[in-house]
Structure formats: structure tokens, C-alpha cells
Amino acid sequence: MSAAAGAIDNQREGSFAALGNVFLTRLPAAPLPAPYVVGFAPDVASMLGFDASLASAPGFSEFFSGNTTRDWPSTALPYASVYSGHQFGVWAGQLGDGRALTLGEAEHNGRRFELQLKGGGRTPYSRMGDGRAVLRSSIREYLCSEAMHHLGIPTTRALCVIGSDQPVRREEIETAAVVTRVSPSFVRFGHFEHFYANDRVDALRSLADHVIDRFYPACRDADDPYLALLNEAVLSTADLIVQWQAVGFCHGVMNTDNMSILGLTIDYGPFGFMDGFDANHICNHSDSQGRYAYRMQPQIAYWNLFCLAQGLLPLFGERYGEAERSERAVQDAQRVLEGFKARFAPALEARMRAKLGLDTEREGDDQLANKLFEIMHANRADFTLTFRNLSKLSRHDANGDAPARDLFLDRAAFDAWATEYRARLSHETRDDAERAEAMNRVNPKYVLRNHLAENAIRRAKEKDFSEVERLAAVLRHPFDEQPEHEAYAGLPPDWASSLEVSCSS
Ligand code: AMP
Numbered sequence: 001m002s003a004a005a006g007a008i009d010n011q012r013e014g015s016f017a018a019l020g021n022v023f024l025t026r027l028p029a030a031p032l033p034a035p036y037v038v039g040f041a042p043d044v045a046s047m048l049g050f051d052a053s054l055a056s057a058p059g060f061s062e063f064f065s066g067n068t069t070r071d072w073p074s075t076a077l078p079y080a081s082v083y084s085g086h087q088f089g090v091w092a093g094q095l096g097d098g099r100a101l102t103l104g105e106a107e108h109n110g111r112r113f114e115l116q117l118k119g120g121g122r123t124p125y126s127r128m129g130d131g132r133a134v135l136r137s138s139i140r141e142y143l144c145s146e147a148m149h150h151l152g153i154p155t156t157r158a159l160c161v162i163g164s165d166q167p168v169r170r171e172e173i174e175t176a177a178v179v180t181r182v183s184p185s186f187v188r189f190g191h192f193e194h195f196y197a198n199d200r201v202d203a204l205r206s207l208a209d210h211v212i213d214r215f216y217p218a219c220r221d222a223d224d225p226y227l228a229l230l231n232e233a234v235l236s237t238a239d240l241i242v243q244w245q246a247v248g249f250c251h252g253v254m255n256t257d258n259m260s261i262l263g264l265t266i267d268y269g270p271f272g273f274m275d276g277f278d279a280n281h282i283c284n285h286s287d288s289q290g291r292y293a294y295r296m297q298p299q300i301a302y303w304n305l306f307c308l309a310q311g312l313l314p315l316f317g318e319r320y321g322e323a324e325r326s327e328r329a330v331q332d333a334q335r336v337l338e339g340f341k342a343r344f345a346p347a348l349e350a351r352m353r354a355k356l357g358l359d360t361e362r363e364g365d366d367q368l369a370n371k372l373f374e375i376m377h378a379n380r381a382d383f384t385l386t387f388r389n390l391s392k393l394s395r396h397d398a399n400g401d402a403p404a405r406d407l408f409l410d411r412a413a414f415d416a417w418a419t420e421y422r423a424r425l426s427h428e429t430r431d432d433a434e435r436a437e438a439m440n441r442v443n444p445k446y447v448l449r450n451h452l453a454e455n456a457i458r459r460a461k462e463k464d465f466s467e468v469e470r471l472a473a474v475l476r477h478p479f480d481e482q483p484e485h486e487a488y489a490g491l492p493p494d495w496a497s498s499l500e501v502s503c504s505s
């Protein structure tokens with residue numbers, strides 16, 4: 001355990017912590033009684049250069065519950081950072097890490113990662129919150145961030161979940177847990193908005209310089225490095241949303257404080273992978289207007305980038321004379337923001353071609369994909385299984401149609417689409433087997449369906465954590481067949497339709 005503790009540094013040059021007190025407050029975590037290990041990801045440990053047997057080392061749960069931080073020297077304490085943001089389309093003012101504490105950075109193989117405890121107790125940014133996270137939501141974050149990573153979708157990672165019997169009040173009484181999240185950076189759009197709103201252009205510049213120096217050094221060579229930074233955020237965010245849409249993932253709370261400057265999926269709350277496809281699906285029970293519905297995610301991402309651009313505005317256009325600077329800075333920002341559409345649409349189309357197993361590009365591919373979504377929506381066909389099972393369809397006859405076809409109540413609608421699909425496949429050179437193999441590398445068999453997470457949570461509440469680990473292991477190989485785990489790929493049971501997830505985590 002001391003190996004991990006010794007490898008974490010939170011004062012090093014070039015780190016977020018080195019930006020100083022305007023950005024953060026140092027404080028120890030609030031003690032958590034009798035902590036125990038609920039989940040542990042050995043591959044994240046290896047990524048950090050920690051031993052894969054770390055979780056059984058003495059003191060592991062004391063350390064990753066934050067309990068040992070009360071003994072740390074005051075200048076090296078963990079820290080909570082300050083940010084602001086737009087929540088549900090409205091300026092919310094100051095927010096900040098209300099229950100997250102960054103322990104510091106670990107460096108391995110030339111890569112630096114920040115380790116952050118989520119649920120470590122109250123901070124100066126907690127407002128009305130208790131600073132805690134419950135076991136249920138911590139398991140969901142742990143499972144989903146690991147599932148996303150293994151799907152190839154950019155995300156923060158999770159090293160472990162530590163539980164405690166300490167009661168936490170939500171809609172009902174639950175128990176506390178702490179997830180150790182891992183990311184190269186936890187900087188959010190809201191960090192930039194914060195310093196813009198407070199008219200701290202100096203701090204805004206330091207923050208932007210930090211992100212450029214650490215993550216986008218090539219921006220320094222651009223005419224306007226800060227505009228180049230915005231461009232990087234635009235591109236990485238567009239790419240991220242393409243990936244979300246392509247697997248039927250709904251984030252649920254795409255507030256600007258939950259958007260990573262690196263284009264990572266961050267802040268897992270009421271997220272969900274869709275079972276039956278509904279373009280209007282709202283995974284967050286508290287989102288009554290459907291602002292963050294599945295089909296809204298691309299335009300919300302664009303809206304959020306607009307807020308980021310606004311926050312960076314004072315830094316743009318330094319190369320212009322004072323007289324024309326502000327006007328040209330706005331024009332530049334608008335031009336860069338337009339890049340979202342130019343990036344998103346073709347990338348989504350390319351992704352859809354890959355999902356349909358189309359190796360070549362032809363006129364009408366887009367309509368073919370959209371028609372499939374239309375009939376999936378009308379039939380509430382299972383998102384994951386529809387794409388996965390399409391790989392079994394033959395380009396010559398209807399013999400292999402059943403696995404996909406059976407997911408549609410309106411069989412005639414599927415048959416009509418399948419006829420078009422087969423006609424399109426006749427222009428491809430790959431045979432069925434090659435196409436199936438390629439499709440199975442982009443269409444996962446296993447995703448974190450709500451009911452799977454719920455099963456693991458129910459068992460964990462009874463102190464049986466084996467299902468958390470079993471499920472995590474299945475989700476580490478989402479594209480493999482794993483015949484022994486067929487049940488994890490099946491349609492949700494009836495009880496799953498009544499599951500609701502809200503912001504309360
Ligand atoms: P979220 O929408 O969950 O990302 O959270 C929005 C803001 O509320 C962030 O500033 C969080 O740190 C804060 N927050 C959420 N839950 C809690 C809690 N239980 N205690 C303190 N702050 C919280």
C-alpha cells in the first residue's frame with residue numbers, strides 16, 4: 001500500500017495543484033468508519049504502475065477511503081477545485097468539487113494521471129450537499145467507466161470502490177462509498193466559465209496554459225493557441241458524442257460542469273445504455289423536459305461548447321489590434337464552433353457504416369442507417385442486440401435474419417429494410433464471414449444494462465461483492481462472444497422497466 005501512497009504527488013510542477021490557491025482548497029477527507037473493498041480494477045492499477053495485488057495490501061481501504069489524509073502535511077493535503085457552470089441550460093454560478101478530493105498525480109511509463117476520491121466528505125464547494133456518494137451510484141460509476149473504456153470510448157477510469165456502513169440519507173437511507181477516479185485531468189468546461197464569470201483573466205490564462213502545455217502542446221504553434229485549444233475541445237467532444245450515439249449511451253446530466261476539456265466521459269450519475277431504442281429516451285428521472293434525451297446529446301454538446309467558447313473569449317485574438325480585437329475574436333470563435341458540425345456528421349456516418357458492416361461508401365448509406373433507426377424506434381428494438389445480430393444476416397438469403405428480425409414486432413418493416421440492406425451488401429467485396437467479424441468488433445455484445453448494474457448493487461448491499469467483479473470482468477471484453485456469460489447479453493427482465501435513476505447519487 002505504501003507503494004501507491006508514495007507514488008502519489010500533489011505539488012509537482014506542471015500539475016493542476018501547482019496552479020495554486022485561486023483554483024483549489026486543500027483539506028483532508030472526512031473519516032469513513034471501517035472501510036472495505038467493494039471493487040478493484042487491476043488493469044487501472046497497472047496503468048498507474050501499482051501492483052495488481054494492491055487491493056489486498058494492508059491499509060488499502062484506509063488509504064482509498066481518504067482516512068489517512070488527516071495525517072498528511074497541510075501543504076500536501078488533497079484538494080477540491082472550484083468551477084462554475086450551466087445546469088439544465090441556466091447559469092448556476094459557483095459549483096466546484098463538492099464531494100471530490102484529488103489526492104494527487106501518479107506517473108507511470110511517462111504518463112501522468114490524477115487520482116480523485118469521489119465521496120470523500122464536505123468541501124468548501126459542497127453547498128447543501130453532504131459530500132458523500134452512496135454505494136449504489138459508486139458501483140454504477142465504477143462499472144460504467146470501466147465498461148466505457150473497454151468499449152473504446154474516452155472516459156475517466158475507476159481504480160476502486162471502497163464502502164462503509166456509514167448511513168447516508170438520500171430518498172431513503174443508504175450507505176456511503178468512495179470511488180477512486182483516475183484521469184489525466186479533471187478540468188471541465190465549467191472551470192473556464194468560472195474564471196470568466198469572475199473576471200479573472202489572469203487565472204483563466206493560467207488554466208488554459210496548463211491544459212495546452214500538458215495535453216495540447218501543438219496548440220502553441222497555432223496563430224492563436226487559445227483558439228486552437230477551443231478547436232481541440234470541439235473536435236474531441238464531437239468525437240465523444242459520436243461514440244455515445246453509436247452505442248446508445250445517454251449521459252443524463254450534460255451540464256457544462258460535467259463536460260471534460262479532454263473530451264472524456266465524466267461524472268457518471270443517472271446515465272444509461274438503452275435497451276429498447278427510443279430516440280427520445282430520457283435516462284435521468286429528474287430531467288422532466290428531456291433536455292438531455294438521447295437525440296438531444298449532439299446539440300447539447302454544441303451548446304456546451306458555445307459556453308466554453310464564451311469562457312475563453314477574453315484570451316482570443318491577441319494578435320489583432322485593440323480596435324478590432326473583440327469583434328474578430330467572436331468571429332474566430334464562431335468559426336471554430338462551426339467545426340463541430342463539420343466533424344460530427346461525417347464521423348457519425350462513418351461510424352454507422354462500420355456498424356452496418358459497410359466497407360465502402362455509397363450514396364444512400366446515410367438513409368439506410370436512418371431507416372434502421374426509424375424502425376428500431378417504432379418497435380423499441382433492443383439497441384445492442386439489433387446491431388450485434390445484424391452480423392448474422394446473410395447477403396444472399398434471409399436464412400440468417402431471425403436473430404435481428406425477432407427483435408421487431410413489425411416483421412414486415414424489418415423485412416423491407418433487410419431487402420434494402422442486402423441490396424446494399426451486394427456492392428461490397430467482403431464475404432459474410434469477414435463482414436461479421438468486422439461488425440463484431442464495433443457492435444458490442446455486452447453493455448452495462450441497468451438491470452445488470454442493479455443485480456450487482458442488490459448483492460453488494462448484502463455484502464456480496466462477487467457480482468460487481470464478475471460483471472466488471474464481462475464488461476472488460478464487450479466485443480467477445482463469452483458463451484459462458486450469455487445471460488449478460490440478453491434482453492432485460494420485466495422488472496427492469498420500472499428501474500429509475502435520478503440525480504440523487
Ligand atoms: P452533478 O450534477 O452530480 O455533477 O453535481 C453538481 C454539483 O453538485 C457539483 O458541484 C457537485 O460537486 C455537487 N454535489 C453533488 N452531490 C453532492 C453531495 N452529495 N455533496 C456535495 N456536493 C455535491
Ligand code: MG
Pocket residue numbers: 257258267
Ligand atoms: Mg458533476
